[in-house]
Amino acid sequence: MLFFLYLCDMKQIAPSVLSADFAHLEDEINRINRSDADLLHVDVMDGTFVPNISFGFPVMEALRKYSTKPLDVHLMIVHPEKYVERFCDAGAWSVGFHLEAVDDPEPILQLIRNKGVRTCLTINPDIDVKRLVPYLDKVDMVLLMSVFAGFGGQKFIPETMDKIRFIHREIQDRGLHTLIEIDGGVNIANAAELFEAGADILVAGSAVFHAEDPIETIRQMKQ
Numbered sequence: 001m002l003f004f005l006y007l008c009d010m011k012q013i014a015p016s017v018l019s020a021d022f023a024h025l026e027d028e029i030n031r032i033n034r035s036d037a038d039l040l041h042v043d044v045m046d047g048t049f050v051p052n053i054s055f056g057f058p059v060m061e062a063l064r065k066y067s068t069k070p071l072d073v074h075l076m077i078v079h080p081e082k083y084v085e086r087f088c089d090a091g092a093w094s095v096g097f098h099l100e101a102v103d104d105p106e107p108i109l110q111l112i113r114n115k116g117v118r119t120c121l122t123i124n125p126d127i128d129v130k131r132l133v134p135y136l137d138k139v140d141m142v143l144l145m146s147v148f149a150g151f152g153g154q155k156f157i158p159e160t161m162d163k164i165r166f167i168h169r170e171i172q173d174r175g176l177h178t179l180i181e182i183d184g185g186v187n188i189a190n191a192a193e194l195f196e197a198g199a200d201i202l203v204a205g206s207a208v209f210h211a212e213d214p215i216e217t218i219r220q221m222k223q
């Protein structure tokens with residue numbers, strides 16, 4: 001029953017731990033645990049695919065230990081095929097990687113599926129959204145970046161709205177249940193419009209963790 005209710009919750013918020021205060025990670029996670037957040041978004045950056053380095057397995061293990069929210073792992077790395085299984089074993093609820101980082105995503109998706117973990121394909125804003133179309137029936141979710149991957153706190157790119165509408169239409173026309181996740185520059189002001197356009201999951205880093213009241217911010221984003 002709970003599972004059913006969970007699936008029916010069409011407006012999901014995934015706070016991105018990238019913007020958390022890492023000196024007080026346990027407190028930050030406990031606060032998200034008490035909130036209406038649906039997932040905890042985990043941004044892994046390698047300094048090669050993106051010009052920034054975030055964190056890896058030790059932090060993932062700490063998150064696993066403290067978070068009661070499922071971990072939504074977003075890999076911004078080259079050669080994701082080397083690491084997806086380890087992230088699955090480390091307790092990921094979903095594992096996503098960038099389409100533009102690989103030659104052929106299919107065998108990597110299969111590695112994730114074999115672990116019983118949800119699959120997600122991601123694209124940066126400069127990648128044609130049509131490139132996701134052949135994979136819509138092969139993944140659980142697609143993640144459209146609404147800023148260039150690499151840093152929190154950037155400004156939402158407005159052209160993302162039309163991409164959401166396009167991919168939402170494709171999913172509906174084909175009777176699929178693929179979820180649409182949006183990541184970058186999401187805040188209280190644009191959340192409703194993003195859900196309206198067809199987004200299912202909104203990632204929010206600075207808007208949540210830098211807010212005076214993160215719990216209330218998450219609640220308002222879901223309205």
Ligand code: DX5
Pocket residue numbers: 016018019041043074147148149150151152153154183184185186203204205206207
């Ligand atoms: C950026 C990351 C995002 C980031 C979002 O590369 O993928 O998840 O944490 O941060 P905000 O919500 O601050 O744009």
Ligand code: ZN
Pocket residue numbers: 016041042043074183203
């Ligand atoms: Zn992300």
